Amino acid sequence: MKLTGKNFIGSERSGSGKTFQAENPATCAVLSPEFFEATPAEINAAVEKASVAFQEYRDKTGIQKADFLEAIGEQIVALGAELIQRCTEETGLPEARIIGERGRTVGQLKLFAQLLREGSWVDARIDTADPARLPLPKPDVRSMLRPLGPVGIFGASNFPLAFSVAGGDTVSALAAGCTVVFKAHPAHPGTCELVANAIVEAVKISGMPDGTFSMVYGKSIEAGQFLVRHPLIKAIGFTGSYVGGKSIFDEANKRAEPIPVFAEMGSTNPVFILPEALSQRGEQISSELAASITQGVGQFCTNPGLVLVEESEGSTAFKKRIKNVFGDITSGVMLTHGMQENFSRGVERLQKVEGVRVLATGKNAGDGYQGIPSLLETTANTFLNEHTLEEEVFGPSSLIITAAKREDLMAVANKLSGHLTVTLHATENDLKEFSSLVSVLEQKAGRLIINGYPTGVEVCHSMVHGGPFPATSDSRSTSVGTRAITRFARPVCYQGFPQWLLPAELQDSNPNKISRLVNGNLQRD
Amino acid sequence: MKLTGKNFIGSERSGSGKTFQAENPATCAVLSPEFFEATPAEINAAVEKASVAFQEYRDKTGIQKADFLEAIGEQIVALGAELIQRCTEETGLPEARIIGERGRTVGQLKLFAQLLREGSWVDARIDTADPARLPLPKPDVRSMLRPLGPVGIFGASNFPLAFSVAGGDTVSALAAGCTVVFKAHPAHPGTCELVANAIVEAVKISGMPDGTFSMVYGKSIEAGQFLVRHPLIKAIGFTGSYVGGKSIFDEANKRAEPIPVFAEMGSTNPVFILPEALSQRGEQISSELAASITQGVGQFCTNPGLVLVEESEGSTAFKKRIKNVFGDITSGVMLTHGMQENFSRGVERLQKVEGVRVLATGKNAGDGYQGIPSLLETTANTFLNEHTLEEEVFGPSSLIITAAKREDLMAVANKLSGHLTVTLHATENDLKEFSSLVSVLEQKAGRLIINGYPTGVEVCHSMVHGGPFPATSDSRSTSVGTRAITRFARPVCYQGFPQWLLPAELQDSNPNKISRLVNGNLQRD
Known part of the structure; x- marks a missing residue:
């Protein structure tokens, strides 16, 4: 497929004026073609089309939307080797990773299609009338979840497929019945074009209204701002940095009509290694943890950036071991030049803090924008006095914090702000001894992991990839x-509606056979 | 019970310095005692106590919390005639209404107690492990809803029991496992003290930690601001005016850690009367609608403030009828002097708009802060050109809008911002003919009512008392x-947890026998 570099106003393509190009981070080579930054007029056209399309798309049945999501997956797979090649060129990520990520992306589409076919996600509730009730008759009241409207979504750079054009944010918005205007991440515009083509093709095949999906390019902050400020946009999904996410959140709240923003802004994902686990499994944990820190050049929102241990013989041995392991790890190509620069600056910032020292540095593997693994260490006291040590440094680095006393470990736990994940390595004895620690940590994260690693986010019904601010905005x-x-x-509530006018999910006959709360009792036909 | 006028720092009472007093709006008499405005130190003490109490309260079982909520209800009932008397004195509302509202408040506590005893509200989800999965083993992942933390709640003036101290916001926060610092509405401080006493007594009886509930007084905006800005407060519930709610929403988003705000800010609740219904039932609707507009002196968030008709013989007859009915309705005492002044100013503001005229005015019944019913009328064209006509005038008034053409009616519908409710009076033929209108209106409100009236909000599982901005902030x-x-x-996610460390709701044995989503299938033991 020949890339055109043009924006998608639904199925129409549009582009003129200012352009930018992608870069291969492994070779620093500039990649063709030129991509056109969307003008305000183009973004406006996309949003207006999304708004018109919403009037039709919102009433598509779960089965129709499920077919559509599956068609997107099929169209993505049909892109074949071209997608894999362009994506590896634009991101420096290895082919096997991109193939795996494509599988995850398609799997995610299928999972939401299943959810829609099953149908109970709408949280249907029915309270039937009782005209004889005193002092007042009880009306017939029913409610279910309905889509918000056109949604603006900002793609992430670190998952060019799974958190990008057809990623989790887009899929969940489309599944809910919202139309989407997607702001492409400028780091992988060709990948974006290929996937957007797949979606637009799926829109056609599935008979969805043109404008159900649009995609705009933009390197400048203005394109994103214009999208967030547009009065017809009713919600925002974002995955990226704290600075980016927070500015979108603020912008959305300044609107005449504030809109909900779900911004996933990353975190440092503390890992607590408790004493008995450290003494029994210290060696294994040191290897596995080093791998988790440096896997994918550390470019995961769930990368373990803080490691906490209590001072002991075990902790000394652990640090010695992880230092050795870490020193042997070679660097890898980061996603963009900017990301590599930010990473280097971030590591430098940490190093400059008094009381922080470098424990180990990986090996420089050579060409392109290499991220060199960096392991730092400090004390709980230093951490407690320097709040910037909790800020994310995106890339293959981590900070080991040693607590001289158990109270210091608890103080660190209490001081933590919100994270996507918190991990505990612990034996059963550890968990019993540190039960108050577990209770504190439960208040600090969206996901708690015992004896595992935070990287690797399972796509399933029970997953929570979220957490208290600043990990997310909600x-x-x-x-x-x-x-x-x-x-x-x-939720939208329907009072006194005749059966024929109710959404299928709320009709007495329950044509979709979904689970519903009827007069307070969960029922399934 | 002797009222002290002091703030509740958990079970401790505190007050000194600045005071205010309640007023009987029916007699303009000032009521004893003096109530002490909470100082920042007192609010801080209440929040810190709520934060400490949260560490224990968050782990109370559903049954323990249910017992607690029911104990609150019993303590409120045990206040007997004293509560009813003080409440009527402070609000000017008739005794029968207050007794009814007490019933609703106690019923609401019982409904949430039922919800907690049943237990499935936590949305428990379990995805079991598959160590043999390729390329990577599947971890054991489970999740459920957990409380946010101490919550600040602002009471409304118009429901001195059902939306006040032990009202819906407090009850739902306590049910979720949050501790509460309640900001009492200064219009009914004695009622607040009585109910707060009942809650504090229930805290003791049920063995909940001291600080699970606190209540602070404040007439100034600063007390509320201090509460919203406090770093230990993790969410806000509010019911009241747009100005009050929006300023709290903005304040909460300006925090270093923004927190969710659910502000119910009222609306004008448009009522569309479609042609066939107007011609068949115009007389009945005119009487019922006049009653709905003026019931409780119009002091309901769901008061119908806009009435829309298409110009026809039917609409002319309808306006003539409702004019007659309305002219015979007598005024009633409003909740406060300020509210009456705002109402008068609001009606004046509407009257001054060119193209708006007074259709009917009710009769002045006499003493106290009377709200005189006021019915205005205008054309769809005037409404379309003057956005302030959609703003709420809190009290017994409504604006009838006549559309010269059907397109104008649709234009009005499309232009509407968010409302708590939208009502349609319609025959089956009307609903079929106006199907596109129904589709538009579904996007404008939290609750749609057919052939009923928006006043009277049923407390049940399917109720939605919410809606798009500016009806609410979320x-x-x-x-x-x-x-x-x-x-x-x-939602909090637990990965790789041993059974004994999981919350009961997520253990394999499902001790509470709740409904859970297990590997994507809804199961109930």
Whole structure:
């Protein structure tokens, strides 16, 4: 497929004026073609088309939307080797990773299609009338979740497929019945074009209205701002940095009509290694943890950036071991030049903090924008006095914090702000001894992991990829897993409606055979 | 019980310095005692106590919390005639209404207690492990809703029991497992003290930690601001005016850690009367609608403030009839002097708009802060050109809008911003003919009512008392009905946890016998 570099106003293509190009981070080579930054007029056209399309798309049945999502998956697979090649060129990620990520992306589409076919996600509730009730008759009241409207979605750079054009945010919005205007991440515009083509093709094949999906390019902050400020946009999904996410959140709240923003802004994902686990499994943990820190050049939102241990013989041995392991790890190509620069600056910032020292540095593997693994260490006291040590450094680095006393470990736990994940390595004895620690940590994260690693986010019904601020702008949801759909829907209540005018999900006959709460009892036909 | 006028720092009472007093709006008499405005130190003490109490309260079982909520109800009933008398004195509302509202408040506590005893509200989800899965083993992942933390709640003046101290916001927060610092509405401080005493007594009886509930007084905006800005407060519930709610929403978003705000800010609740219904039932509708507009001196968030008709013989007859009915309605005492002044100013503001004229005015019944019913009329064209006509005038008034053409009626519908409710009076033929209108209106409100009236909000599982901005600050929830509990909870995910460390709701044995989504299938033991 010949890339055109043009924006998608639904199925129409548009582009003129200012352009930018992608770069291969492994070779620093500039990649063709030129991509056209969307003008305000183009973004406006996309949003208006999304708004018109919404009037039709919102009433598509679950089965129609499920077919559509599956068609997107098929069209993505049909892109074949071209997608894999362009994506590896634009991201420097290895082919096997991109193939795996494509599988995850298609799997995610299928999971939401299943959710829609099953249909109970709408949280249907029925309270039947009682005309004889005193002092007042009881009306017939029914409610279910309905889509919010056209949604603006900002793609991430670190998952060019799974958190990008057809990623979790787009899929959950489309599944909810919202139309989408997607702001492509400028780091992989060709990948974006290929996938957007797949979606637009699926729109046609599935008979969805033109404008159900649009995609605009933009390197400047203005394109994104214009999208967030547009009065017809009713919600925002974002995955990326704290600075980016927070500015979108603020912008959305400054609107005449504020709109909900679900921004996943990353975190440092503390890992607590408790004493008995450290003494029994220290060696194994040191290897596995080093791998988790440096896997994918550390470019995961769930990368373990803080490691906490209590001072002991075990902790000394652990640090010695992980230092050795870490020193042997070679660097890898980061996604963009900017990301590599930010990473280097971030590591430097940490190093400059008094009381922080470098424990180990990986090996420089050579060409392109290499991220060199960096392991730092400090004390709980230093951490407690320097809040910037909790800020994310995106890339293959981590900070080991040693607590001289158990109280210091608890103090660190209490001081933590919100994270996507918190991990504990612990034996049963550890968990019993540190039960108050577990209770504190439960208040700090969206996901708690015992004896595992935070990297690797399972796409399933129970996943929570979220967490208290600043991990996200709204802890009450998730951007991975089927619960993500609720971000883009609101309950609508129908009182005194005749059967024929009710949505199918609320009709007495329950044509879709979904689970419903009828007069307070969960029922399934 | 002797009223002290002091703030509740958990079970401790505190007050000194600045005071204010309640006023009987029916007699303009100042009521004893003096109430002490909370100082920042007192609010801080209440929040810190709520934060400490949260560490224990969050782990109370559903049954323990249910017992607690029911104990609150019993303590409120035990206040007997004293509560009813003080409440009527402070609000000017008739005794029968207050007794009814007490019933609703106690019923609401019982409904949430039922929800907690049943237990499935936590949305438990389990995805079991598959160590043999390729390329990577599948971890054991489970999640459920957990409470956000201490919540600040602002009471409304118009429901001195059902939306006040032990009202829907407090109850849903306590049910979720959050502790509460309640900001009493200064219009009924004695009622607040009595009910707060009942809650504090229930805290003791039920063995809940001291600080589970606190209540602070404040007439100034600063007390509320201090509460919203406090770093230990994790969410806000509010019911009241747009100005009050929006300023709290903005304040909460300006925090270093923004927190969710559910502000119910009222609306004008448009009522569309379609042609056939108008011609068949115009007389009945005119009487019922006049009653709905003036019931409770119009002091309901769901008061019908806009009435839309298409110009016809039927509409002319309807306006003539409702004019006659309305002219015979007598005024009633409004809740406060300020409210009466705002109402008068609001009606004046509407009257001054060119193209708006007074259709009917009710009769002045005499003493106290009387709200005189006021019915205005205008054309769709005037409405379309003057956006302030959609703003709420809190009290017994409504604006009848006549559309010269059907397109104008559709234009009005399309132009509407968010409302709590939209009502349609329609025959089956009307509904078929106006299907596109129904589709538009579904996007404008939290609740759609056919052939009923928006006043009278049923407390049940399916109720949605919410709606798009500016009706609320977050359309994705409700402040009435059991779904309100989700405002104060977030999903927490447990990966690789041993059974004994999991919350009961997520253990394999399902000790509470709740409904759970297990590997994507809804199961109930």
